[in-house]
Amino acid sequence: QFLYFIGACRSRNMSNDVRVGHGRFKLSRRIGGGSFGEIYKAVDTQTKEMVAVKLEPASAKVPQLVYEARVLQFLQRKCVTVGVPDLRWYGSEGDFNIMVIELLGPSLEKLFTYCDKRFNAKTVCMLAIQMLSRLEFLHERGFIHRDIKPDNFVMGLGKRAHHVYIIDFGLAKRYRDPKSGTHIPFREGKRLTGTARYVSTHTHLGVEQSRRDDLESLAYVLLYFSAGSLPWMGKGGVKGDKQEKYDRISEQKMALSPETLCKLQPRPIYEFLLYCKSLEFAQQPDYDMCRGYFHAFMEEEYHTCDFRFNWITHRETAGTRSVASMSSVGVNSSRQVTIDASDGGALSEL
Missing domain, CATH: 1.10.510.10 (Transferase(Phosphotransferase) domain 1)
Known part of the structure; x- marks a missing residue:
């Protein structure tokens, strides 16, 4: 099932009910990937929240996902974290190492590109x-x-x-x-x-x-x-x-x-x-x-820390426009989104 999932389900919309994490997380579509593996948007069937699922082949020459999950787990131990992804689940299923984290917004690199590289x-x-x-x-x-x-570095959502x-x-x-x-x-x-x-x-x-x-x-x-x-x-x-x-x-x-x-x-x-x-x-x-x-x-310079970042003012000046190659958790994607200034600069899907 996982081999079929990775090999055949790279389109935006998933046609099969594919789940990971002992059936808890239902995957919807691929939102990015690279040499390390794949990243999918998914829904947590327990909380109904959207999450990001990172998949790495268990056969990877230098596996990093389980290590990364353990680092996140340690960082969140006995303390309230701000600006560190919330780890929801990690483990291995089939031929893949899997890590599930909260869904986040675009990377600063993507936002920088949106703002014409300045x-x-x-x-x-x-x-x-x-x-x-x-x-x-x-x-x-x-x-x-x-x-x-x-x-x-990525921005949060909502x-x-x-x-x-x-x-x-x-x-x-x-x-x-x-x-x-x-x-x-x-x-x-x-x-x-x-x-x-x-x-x-x-x-x-x-x-x-x-x-x-x-x-x-x-x-x-x-x-x-x-x-x-x-x-x-x-x-x-x-x-x-x-x-x-x-x-x-x-x-x-x-x-x-x-x-x-x-x-x-x-x-x-x-x-x-x-x-x-x-x-x-x-x-x-x-x-x-x-x-x-x-x-x-x-x-x-008489500036206030009001979180009106360039991508907020850029959107207001240019009007609502599509932003190609911006995606959740800072990975490449062809998905188009708009910057929603009313929500502090969160992403809104088209």
Whole structure:
């Protein structure tokens, strides 16, 4: 049944009653996928809520789904989480590993594209404040993410449409021992983990990642949102030569100072990147101070944190328009949606 489901049911609408999670989740249609597997929209037959179901072949060379589910389970243990997907179920059935989470909105990458690849300073600051809080929570729980990029931050839906969520914990790693609290040791000669465009300079140099690297990656994401691109984009080498691509990106990234990178960009991005560059391997970041850079700038510019992000104002200016390739849980899809400003920017299906 699962093999038929994956092989033949890639169309928008499901013609068969396919269920997972011991029959609890009824799948409706595919909303995305990639090298890791497939993602489907489904209904929780117990609560009648819509959810997202991630499927990964059990035979995957590097299975990540069960690990990701366990990370989510740990993050939600004994605490109320904001901006982390609610895990509903995980396990294995047939030939697949399965994880079910709450249905979320489009990724920041999709929203950035919708806004013609440019966010204004107010939107960048409002996003930065929330994204820093998500990383602070993750780090407080003893994990680093190791793949900070616009695709791995998504917006909520409905009453949580103004909440930024951090997703995809398949590459997350403990940076301290859960019992002793001891920080992992400094190591060199590590392979690049993450997305080359956004990884820190230390990661390019083969240094073990720690909290500082998540923050530096976030600084590059914010710079990308503000400037519309990064200087090392399009610096790939010979097609198929991944290492040459990494080397070229690394060379450009290290050759440019924070002052040069952030020239003509809002001051807090420069302040934040400069701070990230100053952090030692095991140093505890000052998240409050980092958020303060962005809060102070907003106050100086007489901006309020009203969650009127660029995609809200863009929709109001342009009128209701279809947004191609935006989807739930930050994955690729051909589904068309509209931005509903009256619901805080939530998605409405056409």
